[in-house]
Amino acid sequence: MEKRGGRNQTPIVELILLGFGNGPELQPLLFLLFLMIYIVAVAANLLIVVLVVADVRLHTPMYYFVANLSTVEICYVSTTLPRLIGSLATGDRTISLQNCFVQFDFYIIFANAESGLLTAMCIDRYLAICHPLRYPALMNGRVCCHMVASAWIFGISYAIMLQIFFLQLTYCGPKEIDLLFCDFGSVNRPFCGAFTKTMHQLTFPFSIILNVGVFLLTLTSYICIIVNILRISSSTGRQKAFSTCSSHLIVVSVFYGTVQKQEALREIFEVEDED
Ligand SMILES: *[C@@H]1O[C@H](CO)[C@@H](O)[C@H](O)[C@H]1NC(C)=O
Numbered sequence: 001m002e003k004r005g006g007r008n009q010t011p012i013v014e015l016i017l018l019g020f021g022n023g024p025e026l027q028p029l030l031f032l033l034f035l036m037i038y039i040v041a042v043a044a045n046l047l048i049v050v051l052v053v054a055d056v057r058l059h060t061p062m063y064y065f066v067a068n069l070s071t072v073e074i075c076y077v078s079t080t081l082p083r084l085i086g087s088l089a090t091g092d093r094t095i096s097l098q099n100c101f102v103q104f105d106f107y108i109i110f111a112n113a114e115s116g117l118l119t120a121m122c123i124d125r126y127l128a129i130c131h132p133l134r135y136p137a138l139m140n141g142r143v144c145c146h147m148v149a150s151a152w153i154f155g156i157s158y159a160i161m162l163q164i165f166f167l168q169l170t171y172c173g174p175k176e177i178d179l180l181f182c183d184f185g186s187v188n189r190p191f192c193g194a195f196t197k198t199m200h201q202l203t204f205p206f207s208i209i210l211n212v213g214v215f216l217l218t219l220t221s222y223i224c225i226i227v228n229i230l231r232i233s234s235s236t237g238r239q240k241a242f243s244t245c246s247s248h249l250i251v252v253s254v255f256y257g258t259v260q261k262q263e264a265l266r267e268i269f270e271v272e273d274e275d
Pocket of ligand 1: 141
């Protein structure tokens with residue numbers, strides 16, 4: 001494999017996000033489609049935030065979490081979709097490497113804040129269903145606030161950690177990436193440099209512990225929740241308990257199913273070991 005962007009090789013300063021390939025006849029259609037998706041996603045999440053803020057009856061931890069999740073969701077789609085929509089409109093698929101990193105950093109912050117919030121919501125439902133009598137004492141506004149803050153701190157510190165990692169490395173290519181937005185995590189081995197291996201050894205266990213920890217916490221809570229729901233003898237009670245967490249369960253499954261974070265991270269930190 002080539003070594004750290006050799007001296008006679010021009011450094012990569014710009015990337016081309018191939019996106020949907022070279023089908024100009026499809027571009028207007030895709031442009032409209034993604035514009036619609038973006039508008040609907042922002043409007044729907046904004047509506048949720050406004051409803052929760054405006055209605056005093058919804059001023060409970062559960063709805064605070066939902067509103068915060070919607071806020072993260074708005075930020076999340078706003079880091080990825082506007083650029084894609086712009087590039088579909090203009091046909092210009094280039095992006096500077098620097099902007100690509102900025103997009104990736106925000107994507108990492110929001111993706112991890114989202115996974116932190118989903119975990120917090122899961123703990124909230126676990127307490128509500130498995131410890132209903134102690135729930136009001138355990139989950140109050142202050143605890144909720146701390147959990148929301150922790151989710152953001154988790155996202156931001158994760159992005160800082162990755163950024164420190166990237167600063168030690170050189171982007172080696174490819175220049176053309178088969179992606180819709182700058183998710184370096186799903187590009188195969190884009191980095192090289194003297195520190196790749198050391199950084200890998202430092203950050204890989206950290207990211208695995210964090211991500212697997214979050215995932216296991218969610219899984220364990222859900223197992224407890226489901227076991228408890230099955231123990232409820234009346235079917236209406238069972239239905240009621242299930243309805244308060246089924247939508248969350250769907251979101252969690254979709255999130256962990258699509259983001260495939262472990263896969264992505266494994267590839268970022270993959271070191272060139274052929275030579
Ligand atoms: C997010 O959670 C905090 C802490 O519980 C809450 O005060 C705030 O209103 C929530 N944000 C939104 C947009 O509802």
